[in-house]
Amino acid sequence: MTQPAPLVPAAAAAPHPRRGxxxxxxxxxxxxxxxxxxxxxxxxxxxxxGPAQKIFYLHVPSAFTALYxxxxxxxxxxxxxxxxxxxxxxxxxxxxxxxxxxYMTVVLVTGPIWAKPIWGTWWTWDARLTLTLFLWFIILGYxxxxxxxxxxxxxxxxxxxxGVLALLLVPFIHLSVYLFRTLHPKPIVLKPDAPSMPPEMLxxxxxxxxxxxxxxxxxxxxxxxxGSERDARDRLHLED
Amino acid sequence: xxxNEGYMYAAYIAAAIVYLGYAASLMVxxxxxxxxx
Numbered sequence: 001m002t003q004p005a006p007l008v009p010a011a012a013a014a015p016h017p018r019r020g021x022x023x024x025x026x027x028x029x030x031x032x033x034x035x036x037x038x039x040x041x042x043x044x045x046x047x048x049x050g051p052a053q054k055i056f057y058l059h060v061p062s063a064f065t066a067l068y069x070x071x072x073x074x075x076x077x078x079x080x081x082x083x084x085x086x087x088x089x090x091x092x093x094x095x096x097x098x099x100x101x102x103y104m105t106v107v108l109v110t111g112p113i114w115a116k117p118i119w120g121t122w123w124t125w126d127a128r129l130t131l132t133l134f135l136w137f138i139i140l141g142y143x144x145x146x147x148x149x150x151x152x153x154x155x156x157x158x159x160x161x162x163g164v165l166a167l168l169l170v171p172f173i174h175l176s177v178y179l180f181r182t183l184h185p186k187p188i189v190l191k192p193d194a195p196s197m198p199p200e201m202l203x204x205x206x207x208x209x210x211x212x213x214x215x216x217x218x219x220x221x222x223x224x225x226x227g228s229e230r231d232a233r234d235r236l237h238l239e240d
Numbered sequence: 241x242x243x244n245e246g247y248m249y250a251a252y253i254a255a256a257i258v259y260l261g262y263a264a265s266l267m268v269x270x271x272x273x274x275x276x277x
Contacts (some may be wrong), residue, residue: 025263032259037253050242055251062255102262106255114252117244215259222266230273 028218035211043204055114057204061212062106067170070100078163090156095223101139113160119183128179135169
């Protein structure tokens with residue numbers, strides 16, 4: 001059976017000329033800085049948890065972006081890649097996986113820092129935390145797999161299958177707080193009823209969501225460009 | 241109200257290191273790629 005030809009012609013994949021400064025990343029970083037300043041200095045302190053509760057404005061948007069934006073996009077791009085075999089989809093999947101892993105790392109670092117003063121322990125092997133750690137390892141495995149396979153088409157195909165399968169953990173992670181006894185609190189925004197928090201806190205949370213989403217877009221865009229440039233230069237190198 | 245401000249700052253500093261470190265790594269990788277070819 002012959003391999004399908006890449007949909008992107010070699011000429012279109014040629015290295016891009018040197019671009020001007022990318023303004024989206026500084027804009028996203030400024031938005032995140034603004035959201036952080038609002039969270040730390042202009043949002044009321046929780047009466048029960050104290051200042052540590054403000055980790056919420058960092059932990060929850062990072063988790064939301066990784067679980068409900070990055071990994072669904074990874075699965076969609078991977079699934080469509082298996083159908084169309086377009087290199088751009090593979091590069092996009094790779095970019096969302098890498099940036100999603102960064103977001104998940106922040107979730108796994110900030111979670112224990114929040115847990116220690118509130119739960120009295122850095123970590124507990126309950127369903128929510130353990131499944132989140134599993135997903136982190138699966139995405140890490142996805143990126144390690146990509147580095148281990150030299151053949152471009154084979155690498156893209158294998159990693160696309162893993163990219164689709166990784167998404168299967170997301171509903172389990174979401175539902176784990178309902179299905180199992182866990183220390184982790186239930187969702188207070190992504191639930192059937194109205195969000196259960198004061199308006200000032202909700203506004204800060206929504207601003208943080210927007211800022212971290214913008215940062216995600218900026219990082220994926222930068223990573224996608226890097227992948228495009230790398231592939232185009234590799235192609236030219238092979239042709240020489 | 242519990243006094244646990246240190247944990248709050250520790251979490252924000254750790255997150256800043258991860259996010260900014262990753263953004264910087266992307267820039268370094270792009271520069272290395274251009275220099276290599």
